Amino acid sequence: MNKSPSKKEVKISELNSITIRFAGDSGDGIQLVGHQFANATAIAGNDLSTLPDYPSEVRSPAGSLGGVSGFQISFGDESVKTPGTKPNVLIVMNPAALAVNIKNVDKGSVIIANSDAFNQGALEKAGYSSNPLEDGTLANYRVLPVPVNTLTENTLKDSGLTRSQILKCKNFYMLGIMYWMYGLPLEPTVNWIKIKFKKTPELAKANQLVLAAGSAYSEATEMFDARFQIKKSPVAPGNYRNLTGNEAAAYALITAAKLLKRKLFYGSYPITPATEILQTLAKHRANDVVVFQTEDEIAAICASIGASFAGCLAATGTSGPGLSLKTEAMGLAVITELPLVIVNVQRGGPSTGLPTKTEQSDLLQSVYGRHGESPLVVLAASSPADCFTTTLEAARIAVKYMTPVIVLSNAYLSNGSEPFRIPKLKELPKFDVPRLPEPGQFKPYMRNPETLARPWAYAGLKGYEHRIGGLEKSDGDGAVSHDPENHELMSKLRAEKIARVAADIPPTKVYGALEGDLLVVGWGSTFGAITQAVNEARRTGLQVSSAHVKYMNPLPPDLGTVMRRFRKILVPEENFGQFRMMLRAAYALEPIGLNKVQGQALNSDEILVKIKEILRGS
Amino acid sequence: MENTKLTARDFAPSQPVKWCPGCGDFAILAQVHKTMAAMGLPHEKYVVVSGIGCSSRFPYYVNTYGVHSIHGRAPAVASGIKLSNPELSVWVVTGDGDGLSIGGNHMLHAIRRNIGLKILLFNNRIYAMTKGQASPTTQLGTKTKTTPMGTIDYPFNPARFAIGLDCTFVARGLDTDMALTSRILERAAGHKGTAFVEIFQKCLPFSEKEFDDLKDPQKKDDLTIKVEHGKPLIFGKNRNKGIVFRNFRSEIVEFEAGSIPAEVAVYDETNAEMAYLISGFQAPEFPIPFGVFRASEKPSYEELYYNQVAAVGDTKGNELETLLSGPDAWEVK
Numbered sequence: 001m002n003k004s005p006s007k008k009e010v011k012i013s014e015l016n017s018i019t020i021r022f023a024g025d026s027g028d029g030i031q032l033v034g035h036q037f038a039n040a041t042a043i044a045g046n047d048l049s050t051l052p053d054y055p056s057e058v059r060s061p062a063g064s065l066g067g068v069s070g071f072q073i074s075f076g077d078e079s080v081k082t083p084g085t086k087p088n089v090l091i092v093m094n095p096a097a098l099a100v101n102i103k104n105v106d107k108g109s110v111i112i113a114n115s116d117a118f119n120q121g122a123l124e125k126a127g128y129s130s131n132p133l134e135d136g137t138l139a140n141y142r143v144l145p146v147p148v149n150t151l152t153e154n155t156l157k158d159s160g161l162t163r164s165q166i167l168k169c170k171n172f173y174m175l176g177i178m179y180w181m182y183g184l185p186l187e188p189t190v191n192w193i194k195i196k197f198k199k200t201p202e203l204a205k206a207n208q209l210v211l212a213a214g215s216a217y218s219e220a221t222e223m224f225d226a227r228f229q230i231k232k233s234p235v236a237p238g239n240y241r242n243l244t245g246n247e248a249a250a251y252a253l254i255t256a257a258k259l260l261k262r263k264l265f266y267g268s269y270p271i272t273p274a275t276e277i278l279q280t281l282a283k284h285r286a287n288d289v290v291v292f293q294t295e296d297e298i299a300a301i302c303a304s305i306g307a308s309f310a311g312c313l314a315a316t317g318t319s320g321p322g323l324s325l326k327t328e329a330m331g332l333a334v335i336t337e338l339p340l341v342i343v344n345v346q347r348g349g350p351s352t353g354l355p356t357k358t359e360q361s362d363l364l365q366s367v368y369g370r371h372g373e374s375p376l377v378v379l380a381a382s383s384p385a386d387c388f389t390t391t392l393e394a395a396r397i398a399v400k401y402m403t404p405v406i407v408l409s410n411a412y413l414s415n416g417s418e419p420f421r422i423p424k425l426k427e428l429p430k431f432d433v434p435r436l437p438e439p440g441q442f443k444p445y446m447r448n449p450e451t452l453a454r455p456w457a458y459a460g461l462k463g464y465e466h467r468i469g470g471l472e473k474s475d476g477d478g479a480v481s482h483d484p485e486n487h488e489l490m491s492k493l494r495a496e497k498i499a500r501v502a503a504d505i506p507p508t509k510v511y512g513a514l515e516g517d518l519l520v521v522g523w524g525s526t527f528g529a530i531t532q533a534v535n536e537a538r539r540t541g542l543q544v545s546s547a548h549v550k551y552m553n554p555l556p557p558d559l560g561t562v563m564r565r566f567r568k569i570l571v572p573e574e575n576f577g578q579f580r581m582m583l584r585a586a587y588a589l590e591p592i593g594l595n596k597v598q599g600q601a602l603n604s605d606e607i608l609v610k611i612k613e614i615l616r617g618s
Numbered sequence: 619m620e621n622t623k624l625t626a627r628d629f630a631p632s633q634p635v636k637w638c639p640g641c642g643d644f645a646i647l648a649q650v651h652k653t654m655a656a657m658g659l660p661h662e663k664y665v666v667v668s669g670i671g672c673s674s675r676f677p678y679y680v681n682t683y684g685v686h687s688i689h690g691r692a693p694a695v696a697s698g699i700k701l702s703n704p705e706l707s708v709w710v711v712t713g714d715g716d717g718l719s720i721g722g723n724h725m726l727h728a729i730r731r732n733i734g735l736k737i738l739l740f741n742n743r744i745y746a747m748t749k750g751q752a753s754p755t756t757q758l759g760t761k762t763k764t765t766p767m768g769t770i771d772y773p774f775n776p777a778r779f780a781i782g783l784d785c786t787f788v789a790r791g792l793d794t795d796m797a798l799t800s801r802i803l804e805r806a807a808g809h810k811g812t813a814f815v816e817i818f819q820k821c822l823p824f825s826e827k828e829f830d831d832l833k834d835p836q837k838k839d840d841l842t843i844k845v846e847h848g849k850p851l852i853f854g855k856n857r858n859k860g861i862v863f864r865n866f867r868s869e870i871v872e873f874e875a876g877s878i879p880a881e882v883a884v885y886d887e888t889n890a891e892m893a894y895l896i897s898g899f900q901a902p903e904f905p906i907p908f909g910v911f912r913a914s915e916k917p918s919y920e921e922l923y924y925n926q927v928a929a930v931g932d933t934k935g936n937e938l939e940t941l942l943s944g945p946d947a948w949e950v951k
């Protein structure tokens with residue numbers, strides 16, 4: 001570490017992990033600063049997990065409580081599995097940001113405030129009658145007021161920029177302070193600034209100056225008497241990149257299509273929090289990536305079904321309300337037995353519900369929410385980077401079994417980010433399209449004896465002309481059939497085909513002992529919180545293990561056996577017990593539920609409390 | 619490659635066609651087989667996509683690739699196919715209920731994009747498959763099973779709907795007029811963007827009388843007018859009536875047969891305003907128009923799409939790792 005020139009001795013403490021939260025007005029560039037900080041920590045070798053949190057409505061008035069934007073990041077060694085529950089350090093750019101976030105910060109934590117923003121008007125807008133930085137209300141916190149506006153203006157007084165241009169740079173001043181505190185390198189952000197402001201060199205220069213000034217100020221001032229060194233996580237060598245869950249899903253789709261050597265077709269209609277998949281793919285439009293923004297969700301899935309019939313790897317993405325609209329067409333994809341990936345980034349419902357907040361409450365809709373006997377495959381991603389793995393797996397299954405596959409993500413995963421190790425081509429799964437029979441032998445509904453998949457003969461291919469559609473088809477030859485026995489047979493075949501996907505499901509991993517008092521069974525985005533809670537519980541000597549389910553339909557074949565080795569089962573989920581109900585139905589077990597429907601992720605503390613409650617009670 | 623010329627029979631189905639005997643759909647089906655054979659593409663390049671309804675059984679009756687999809691969504695399914703593979707000749711068959719009621723939104727947007735689909739909207743002014751309810755083209759006051767006192771919703775005029783959307787090809791045909799339907803389909807087949815063809819189609823059980831007057835040899839010449847590019851707009855049993863456009867209004871003038879006055883409009887299918895005026899003709903004030911109302915050129919959606927990506931350059935060969943890395947990757951040794 002650099003020797004500090006300050007008079008006071010700077011204490012460097014080593015921590016396993018830390019959680020910090022940037023908060024400010026929507027216009028303060030909080031998300032940008034958060035992402036830069038996340039990248040810097042990642043490059044420094046930390047494990048991390050982030051949670052952007054911005055207001056749902058169209059921009060609220062500046063300085064208002066409704067307009068506060070936040071970005072939380074937890075970083076450190078490999079114990080980091082979630083963006084953290086409560087921040088150890090809260091950075092506030094204005095009084096509203098303080099008012100909104102203070103209730104979630106423990107006494108004794110650090111609050112860094114842009115003191116220049118705590119003026120009469122701003123305080124009133126935030127509902128303060130006096131200045132909390134000065135009136136003693138924050139006496140139990142370590143408050144570090146920094147006049148960021150003034151310092152930024154001083155730094156840039158000779159820049160020739162206008163006052164409003166100068167003040168736009170203040171977020172980088174704060175970022176510079178944070179880089180110093182955590183001993184993080186400035187270079188990645190400097191490089192980013194150079195690219196971002198290539199067309200406006202004066203702004204590039206200003207932002208760099210401000211960033212460096214923030215860091216230098218911390219070095220020089222006596223106020224910051226502590227800096228922290230975060231333990232690094234032992235990461236596998238390779239190329240890394242910080243990806244959000246939505247970006248990861250988008251890249252997985254491109255990857256899957258490349259492995260398949262087919263075009264990717266993505267039909268979608270914007271909806272929070274799924275839109276970034278569409279936007280990310282739109283940037284990669286090319287001959288082999290077709291992105292189609294349709295008039296609504298129904299058109300999106302229908303166009304994708306058409307594309308699948310034309311031989312593309314087809315996908316569509318949406319969130320809860322959009323998934324409902326796609327329902328009828330999903331039935332068409334089931335009966336036509338075409339491969340299709342459907343990403344559902346869940347949010348709070350019903351209806352518009354909490355459109356920017358996270359939930360896990362579309363599970364039953366995804367598994368059962370169609371008319372008729374209409375089985376399809378459902379997978380759930382467990383972390384932002386796992387959205388890549390899971391979406392890729394969904395595509396592989398869709399093609400191998402000729403079926404639609406739903407990928408469940410949610411707002412927590414789609415906006416959150418973590419380091420993603422860029423896979424090498426040879427590490428990726430094989431994508432073999434089952435071979436077509438000779439045209440003379442071809443029948444649209446003949447089946448592969450092992451997978452029961454029908455052949456994927458696609459429009460344009462000579463010799464395989466055939467017609468498919470929503471009407472029931474006769475087994476094998478695919479002629480329209482109203483024969484009652486045939487309908488039952490076809491319904492059974494479609495169900496059996498999905499059941500056979502179980503053959504592809506790897507054995508369930510149990511984290512901890514293979515038997516004991518309690519097994520915490522999770523699915524999807526609660527992975528991080530459950531793992532952290534179980535870790536914590538085991539450290540205190542409790543006999544608890546966990547297992548996390550990705551394959552929601554069909555369920556892992558060994559799941560029942562795994563669960564029966566434990567006396568009790570706890571299922572934490574962000575709904576009123578949807579997975580618990582599925583487990584009860586499938587295994588006649590009585591799991592205990594931990595349920596939260598608040599538009600917020602379950603956190604490890606809540607799970608830990610429940611674990612203790614169950615084990616104490618037993 | 620051996621390319622034996624296909625005939626209409628090559629497109630005929632191997633399974634029996636199940637429409638009510640006497641349904642107008644049979645005649646249209648025969649014309650489509652003929653048109654496809656004449657278009658000269660190999661079998662596998664055709665795709666017929668439909669929604670739900672009697673007419674939407676169509677794909678099963680054309681020996682090519684086909685999708686019988688869900689109610690109203692054929693234009694969306696077809697758009698996905700066309701955009702995936704612009705080499706395919708993609709035909710949409712839909713009904714007045716399917717295409718303009720439940721599927722109105724998709725119809726609207728397919729036309730807006732000028733995507734290369736040949737959309738055949740069979741207009742029998744009734745929901746036939748569900749057995750006789752009012753459709754969006756049922757004429758005002760008509761008594762149906764759901765409107766026992768007569769409809770009070772104003773009906774759509776499908777051709778005018780398409781022209782109002784600046785559709786690049788709009789025509790109207792009649793199931794019993796083979797020559798006309800054949801001519802229209804042939805031109806639709808050759809059109810680059812969206813071709814929208816409305817075909818009046820008799821439904822025997824539920825709208826049998828709907829178009830009778832237009833077919834009655836005694837009345838039809840006075841009740842209908844055929845528009846043809848470059849030809850004067852004349853009609854009548856004695857070819858002694860003409861259409862004049864004055865002050866943005868249409869008027870009928872009568873003249874002595876054989877001496878068409880100069881003021882009678884010569885039809886111009888590239889003129890959107892003329893197409894709009896013609897498409898609004900309602901009986902009995904005006905003769906019902908048939909023929910190609912509008913034919914104009916504009917880049918198609920798929921053309922714009924692939925031109926745009928061509929400008930970026932071919933990315934097929936790009937290394938996956940390069941793509942995944944993006945600009946801000948870092949290496950851990």
Ligand SMILES: Cc1ncc(C[n+]2csc(CCOP(=O)(O)OP(=O)(O)O)c2C)c(N)n1
Binds near residue numbers: 740
């Ligand atoms: C979602 C949905 N709603 C309703 C129906 C019932 N339905 C089937 S066909 C049809 C009307 C079709 O009318 P039209 O498009 O005029 O076709 P026609 O049968 O007259 O050829 C309706 C309402 C359906 N199949 N699906």
